[in-house]
Amino acid sequence: MKRAFTFPGQGSQAVGMGKDLAEAFPEARAVFAEVDEALGQKLSTIMFEGPDDLLRLTENAQPALMAVSLAVIRVLEARGVRIADHAAFVAGHSLGEYSALCAAGTFSVADAARLLKTRGQAMQKAVPVGHxxxxxxxxxxxxxxxxxxxxxxxxxxxxxxxxxxxxxxxxxxxxxxxxxxxxxxxxxxxxxxxxxxxSAPFHCSLMQPAAEAMAAALADVAMQAPAAPLVANVLASPISDPAEIRLRLIEQVTGVVRWTESVAWLTGPGGVTHLHELGAGKVLTGLAKRINADATASAIGTPADIEAFVAEVLA
The missing domain is CATH 3.30.70.250 (Malonyl-CoA ACP transacylase, ACP-binding)
Structure with a gap:
C-alpha cells in the first residue's frame, strides 16, 4: 500500500471550517492560534463564524484552507502518523501546494500563512475587479x-x-x-x-504581477526539502529541491494546474494506491475517483475521519 496526501484549493472553504477540529484537539487550536498571530488578525473567527463573504475573500480563503489542512496534519502527527513515514508523495491544488509543503516541513506554519495572505492580495490586485x-x-x-x-x-x-x-x-x-x-x-x-x-482570473498570464510579488516574497523565506516529494502543479511530476520548488511556485501563479496529470502520475508511475485529501471539503476526493476509478480516495477533515484514519494506518 502506497499513500499520497493531497491538499485542497480555493473553493473548498465554508463557514464553520475547522471549528470541530479546534473543539476536539489542542494541536488544531495551536495551529489556528499560530496563523492568527502570524497574520495579525483573528482569521479563526472568520473561519468558524463567518460572514461568508469575508471568508471567501481570496486573501482570507487561502490561509484559512491551509490552516485547516495543517490542523489535520498536526493532529495526525500527535497520534503517530507522519508524512515521512506514511506518505510517499504530497500534492496540492493551487494554494494547496503551500499547504502540502508546509505539512511536509518546507515552510513553517507562520511563513505559509503570510505567503498565502500575500498571494491572495497580489492575485486580487493583479487585475481590476470585473476585468x-x-x-x-x-x-x-x-x-x-x-x-x-x-x-x-x-x-x-x-x-x-x-x-x-x-x-x-x-x-x-x-x-x-x-x-x-x-x-x-x-x-x-x-x-x-x-x-x-x-474575484480574479487565476492561473493565466494576467496574473504576472502576482507572480512577481510571489517571487519577491518567496526569496525572503527559509525553505527545507519536503519530507516527501511534491508532485508540482505545473510539472505533474515530483520535485524536492527547495530552489526548484521556489521557481515552480512562482510559475504556478500564471501556469496551468495540471491536476488530471498529477493524479495520473501518482496512481501510475508513482505507484500510489491510496489518495488522502487532508483539510476542508472533499473536492479532490471526487476528482481523484474521476481521474482513476481504481485508486482508493478518501477525505480526512473531521475528528471522526482522523480517528478512523489513525486506526487504519496504525493497525
Missing amino acids: GAMAALLGLDLDTARAVAAEAAEGDVCEVANDNAPGQVVISGATAAVERALDIAKARGAKRALPLPV
Whole structure:
C-alpha cells in the first residue's frame, strides 16, 4: 500500500471550517492560534463564524484552507502518523501546494500563512475587479478546451487554467473573452459552460504581477526539502529541491494546474494506491475517483475521519 496526501484549493472553504477540529484537539487550536498571530488578525473567527463573504475573500480563503489542512496534519502527527513515514508523495491544488509543503516541513506554519495572505492580495490586485473572469467547461477534453480558449481570445487573454479531471477544464482570462468562450464551448459540444464566482482570473498570464510579488516574497523565506516529494502543479511530476520548488511556485501563479496529470502520475508511475485529501471539503476526493476509478480516495477533515484514519494506518 502506497499513500499520497493531497491538499485542497480555493473553493473548498465554508463557514464553520475547522471549528470541530479546534473543539476536539489542542494541536488544531495551536495551529489556528499560530496563523492568527502570524497574520495579525483573528482569521479563526472568520473561519468558524463567518460572514461568508469575508471568508471567501481570496486573501482570507487561502490561509484559512491551509490552516485547516495543517490542523489535520498536526493532529495526525500527535497520534503517530507522519508524512515521512506514511506518505510517499504530497500534492496540492493551487494554494494547496503551500499547504502540502508546509505539512511536509518546507515552510513553517507562520511563513505559509503570510505567503498565502500575500498571494491572495497580489492575485486580487493583479487585475481590476470585473476585468477578469473564469469559467468551467464541462464535457470537453483538454485539447478542445484549449482550442475554445484560443478562438475566444480575439487578442485578449483567454487560457486554460485548471485541468481538474477528464471533462472538467477551467479557463481564465479577460472577461469579454471568457464570455465569448461560453458560447463557443457549447457549440463545440460542452455539456455545460459555467462562469465561476471568483474575484480574479487565476492561473493565466494576467496574473504576472502576482507572480512577481510571489517571487519577491518567496526569496525572503527559509525553505527545507519536503519530507516527501511534491508532485508540482505545473510539472505533474515530483520535485524536492527547495530552489526548484521556489521557481515552480512562482510559475504556478500564471501556469496551468495540471491536476488530471498529477493524479495520473501518482496512481501510475508513482505507484500510489491510496489518495488522502487532508483539510476542508472533499473536492479532490471526487476528482481523484474521476481521474482513476481504481485508486482508493478518501477525505480526512473531521475528528471522526482522523480517528478512523489513525486506526487504519496504525493497525
